[in-house]
Amino acid sequence: MGGTIRDWLIALLVTAAVAFGIYWFAVRDAPEPDVPAPVTEPAPEPDPSVDLDEPKEPEIPPAPEPTEPEDPPRELPALNESDKEARADIISLSSDGALAKWIVSDEVVRKWVAAVNTATRGELMHKNRPFTNLKGEIAVKDLESRNDGTKVFVLSQENYQRYDQPVRLFAMVDTDTAVKLYQFWYPRLKQAYGELGLKNKNFHAALLAAIDQVLAAPEVEGPIKLVQPTVYYKFEDEKLEKMPGLHKLMIRIGPDNAARVKEKLRELKAALQTLPSQ
Numbered sequence: 001m002g003g004t005i006r007d008w009l010i011a012l013l014v015t016a017a018v019a020f021g022i023y024w025f026a027v028r029d030a031p032e033p034d035v036p037a038p039v040t041e042p043a044p045e046p047d048p049s050v051d052l053d054e055p056k057e058p059e060i061p062p063a064p065e066p067t068e069p070e071d072p073p074r075e076l077p078a079l080n081e082s083d084k085e086a087r088a089d090i091i092s093l094s095s096d097g098a099l100a101k102w103i104v105s106d107e108v109v110r111k112w113v114a115a116v117n118t119a120t121r122g123e124l125m126h127k128n129r130p131f132t133n134l135k136g137e138i139a140v141k142d143l144e145s146r147n148d149g150t151k152v153f154v155l156s157q158e159n160y161q162r163y164d165q166p167v168r169l170f171a172m173v174d175t176d177t178a179v180k181l182y183q184f185w186y187p188r189l190k191q192a193y194g195e196l197g198l199k200n201k202n203f204h205a206a207l208l209a210a211i212d213q214v215l216a217a218p219e220v221e222g223p224i225k226l227v228q229p230t231v232y233y234k235f236e237d238e239k240l241e242k243m244p245g246l247h248k249l250m251i252r253i254g255p256d257n258a259a260r261v262k263e264k265l266r267e268l269k270a271a272l273q274t275l276p277s278q
Contacts, residue, residue: 079188083108089181093173102131102166113192119210122244134162140226155224160254167257171264179271211269215262217250
């Protein structure tokens with residue numbers, strides 16, 4: 001629209017200038033009449049300061065994008081006051097909050113540190129665990145009876161399935177989020193580890209050593225045979241029975257679950273090894 005009006009005005013001015021020029025030359029060359037010719041006022045020249053185009057709207061700079069106010073940095077709670085936040089952070093690693101049923105609510109940081117320290121030797125904590133125990137008893141099937149009357153059992157598929165949910169939740173944990181939470185809580189983990197009175201050691205090294213213990217658990221093929229000389233079952237194979245408790249647990253959860261746990265631990269270990277020295 002602006003270009004059309006501008007072109008029209010220019011054409012009008014040119015036409016007027018041409019007509020004026022023709023008229024001026026005709027008057028100049030004509031003989032003077034007896035009656036003085038009327039004086040024609042020349043057309044005023046356009047003011048050069050006048051913009052013949054449509055006035056342009058002033059350019060308005062775009063409004064700045066609204067920014068969210070940054071959250072203040074989170075403060076790390078004192079060790080003795082950390083249970084609620086530490087438990088909430090662990091539970092947040094499961095999108096549906098399903099970890100809530102597995103995480104204890106008291107001495108959370110200290111119990112996890114103690115469990116990791118025990119795992120560095122390949123053993124399991126039987127008291128003051130940071131997680132709740134599985135409900136129900138170990139699931140076995142009768143296999144055979146020896147000549148001496150000893151009954152031999154085998155771990156059943158139903159027993160492996162008892163561990164499906166906690167293993168699934170562990171495998172679904174987002175590694176980046178877990179590592180960030182680990183870094184946030186590390187000062188308290190280090191503090192709790194120091195309370196154990198261990199010299200020349202740090203918790204980060206202990207955590208990596210505990211992961212290595214799990215990864216070192218052997219993969220046993222075929223049915224897992226058990227005997228029950230007393231109240232508790234034992235592995236029929238003496239070599240398996242003499243293994244550390246953590247390795248025996250990896251056998252009890254079944255080969256598929258053990259593979260999923262190891263896969264996730266390798267992923268976590270790779271991320272943890274990139275962290276600066278703790």
